[in-house]
Amino acid sequence: MRKLTFIMILLFCATATYAQKGKVAQASSYLSSGKLDEAKKLIDEAITHENCVNDPKSYFIKGQIYQAIYESPLPDYKKLDPNALDVAWEAYQKVQQLDEKGKFPKKLKVQFENLAIDYANKGVEFYSSENYAGALNAFKRVLEIEKSPIINNPGIDTAIIFNAGLAAQKANLLSEAEGYYKEALKYNYEPAKTNVMLASVLKEQGKKEEALQYLQKGYELAPNDPFTLVELINYYLLGGEPEKAEVYLDAAIKQDPNNPSYYRAKGTLYEKLNQPEKAQAMYEKALSIDPNDFNSLFYLGNMKLNEANELNKVVFNIEDADEYNREVPKVYAAYAKAIPFFEKALEIQPGERNTMTILKELYFRLRATDPVYQEKYDKMQEALQKAE
Structure with missing residues (x-):
């Protein structure tokens, strides 16, 4: 009797395994025909009710299905799981854990290469919607995928490193942003821009002297970049050495002589240096370009008020x-x-x-x-x- 019971248990396991694998095969078929809702339903059932085996193929197909859900242009399919990309990633991790015979690395490589693109797009999507923490995590995942032995890619995705820095900065994770910008500079990624962004992060952390070094380096590399000029102007104008802002203001005015904000800033500089006549002349110059420059009008009024x-x-x-x-x-x-x-x-x-x-x-x-x-x-x- 015990022997019969044991045989029945084995038969039950074999039947359950066959049924489960049948669902996996059918799910794969639905995936091939583009019926992602049916594919998801079957693979979820197969994985959940798996009683006899841990099959890496099942998780591989699950990863494929969920990755396809994320990549689908159809809103109804995308709604099947808003976290489809993460589910796919987790399924592929499970494949690597269960694949003792090493059957899946080549297949996983194809999926990982596409997954890196998917997460990069997801990062841009998060960033555009001002979900900067989400963007940072997505860019981190891209870097993780690209460093995976499955990909075996000796190249460095410097653009993603820089974008991770941007997302971290926007998320106010300044230390992380600093690390990513410095890493991007190691690979000489857009050094002028990266130096300036790094300087702004350092300044926000109170590392003013280090910030100035990177800011000046950025200026040396791109002396005509208006963003770098403005950063240098603000650094000195708002710091303890406002007189040093003049050379950068002159460079900015030479580059863009019809920009009233530069003349207004120079007026502010002259006020700080206690040169009211020069300050007034700069405010008036700004107003000659833009008669509706509120700040120049306010500053001129304030100068007259102080005189009174x-x-x-x-x-x-x-x-x-x-x-x-x-x-x-x-x-x-x-x-x-x-x-x-x-x-x-x-x-x-x-x-x-x-x-x-x-x-x-x-x-x-x-x-x-x-x-x-x-x-x-x-x-x-x-x-x-x-x-x-």
């Missing part, structure tokens, strides 16, 4: 009453000179709160000199209250 404030301090300390009365109108006139710049700026950016607040204070100061200012003050006060 300095004059006010001097006049306030005059002790002689007659002299004080003679000088006060000059103070009012100085404040009035600032108003047109701020009013024009507000026309360009209606509702800009800082501009509205400054104008309200200027109207208040001058309300006794002209009823118009009292009226403007009341309107601005009301506008600010509504904006709260």
